[in-house]
Amino acid sequence: MDVPSSSRNLRSILSSLTEARPGERAFATKEVSSVLMPQGQTLALSETEKVIAYLHKVTKTYDKQGRSLSIDLDIRQGDFLFITGISGAGKSTLLKMLYGEEKPTSGEVVVDGTRLNKLRGHSLSCLRRRIGVVFQDYKLLPRRTVAENVAFALQAQNFPKAEIRRRLLPTLKIVGLEEKAEHFPEQLSGGEQQRVAIARAIVHTPVLLLADEPTGNLDAGNTWSVLEILRQLNDMGVTIVVTTHDETIVQTFAKRVVTFEQNQLVELDVR
Numbered sequence: 001m002d003v004p005s006s007s008r009n010l011r012s013i014l015s016s017l018t019e020a021r022p023g024e025r026a027f028a029t030k031e032v033s034s035v036l037m038p039q040g041q042t043l044a045l046s047e048t049e050k051v052i053a054y055l056h057k058v059t060k061t062y063d064k065q066g067r068s069l070s071i072d073l074d075i076r077q078g079d080f081l082f083i084t085g086i087s088g089a090g091k092s093t094l095l096k097m098l099y100g101e102e103k104p105t106s107g108e109v110v111v112d113g114t115r116l117n118k119l120r121g122h123s124l125s126c127l128r129r130r131i132g133v134v135f136q137d138y139k140l141l142p143r144r145t146v147a148e149n150v151a152f153a154l155q156a157q158n159f160p161k162a163e164i165r166r167r168l169l170p171t172l173k174i175v176g177l178e179e180k181a182e183h184f185p186e187q188l189s190g191g192e193q194q195r196v197a198i199a200r201a202i203v204h205t206p207v208l209l210l211a212d213e214p215t216g217n218l219d220a221g222n223t224w225s226v227l228e229i230l231r232q233l234n235d236m237g238v239t240i241v242v243t244t245h246d247e248t249i250v251q252t253f254a255k256r257v258v259t260f261e262q263n264q265l266v267e268l269d270v271r
């Protein structure tokens with residue numbers, strides 16, 4: 001499996017990104033564990049409890065069914081949070097509220113200091129630049145290479161060309177795909193395609209990485225490699241929220257788990 005073998009390897013790769021250049025947004029921190037945090041943000045120990053996103057007294061009702069979800073959740077910096085629950089429980093809906101795709105019926109949704117309830121248009125685009133999202137079906141551009149798919153995320157945000165070049169290879173190395181930069185999605189396995197999607201979701205150094213059933217289409221081996229990459233990113237300080245209905249994944253990887261029980265989100269004790 002061509003997955004990076006240890007956090008140490010990742011750290012040496014990432015340390016090449018720590019020098020900011022004039023006029024460029026960069027991985028500007030000496031603290032290697034926080035290289036993937038946005039500029040100026042470091043994961044100081046005192047900050048690990050910082051709440052970077054929350055849903056307070058949130059309800060979400062879909063007219064068709066009249067069923068109402070009720071959610072209270074704090075996401076802390078450095079969390080590796082699993083959201084579980086049966087199909088239809090509300091997992092995707094919760095993630096969609098965190099990236100502004102769905103609005104709550106009542107209550108407050110705040111991400112990185114921005115209230116999402118009524119965000120639209122440009123303000124919503126700005127907020128989404130601070131979030132990375134990975135989907136079950138990868139959503140890659142089929143006629144673009146791996147490198148182009150990842151670079152596209154930065155082009156869309158008007159990153160300078162030099163900065164795009166500087167970020168591209170190290171990010172592909174993180175997901176173990178530097179050798180496949182010029183391949184097209186159809187030439188890759190499902191697991192590799194999902195790793196491209198992860199690279200695309202982290203290349204702009206988001207404050208929060210959301211993954212909706214990221215291993216739902218993968219076999220056991222690829223599931224493990226994708227989760228291992230997420231775990232290593234989390235070790236480097238990236239805050240990660242993953243939905244899954246797969247109990248084995250939760251038991252193996254869980255640091256913190258919340259689940260829907262009778263339409264209400266509850267925290268599970270995993271220790």
Ligand SMILES: Nc1ncnc2c1ncn2[C@@H]1O[C@H](COP(=O)(O)OP(=O)(O)O)[C@@H](O)[C@H]1O
Nearest residue numbers: 062063064085086087088089090091092093094
């Ligand atoms: N746009 C929508 N309109 C109406 N009902 C929806 C919509 N999206 C999801 N639902 C319903 O909301 C519930 C939660 O869906 P979802 O969040 O996708 O669940 P999960 O991801 O846990 O499988 C389901 O009953 C689903 O049918």
Ligand SMILES: [Mg+2]
Nearest residue numbers: 091092093213
């Ligand atoms: Mg879902």
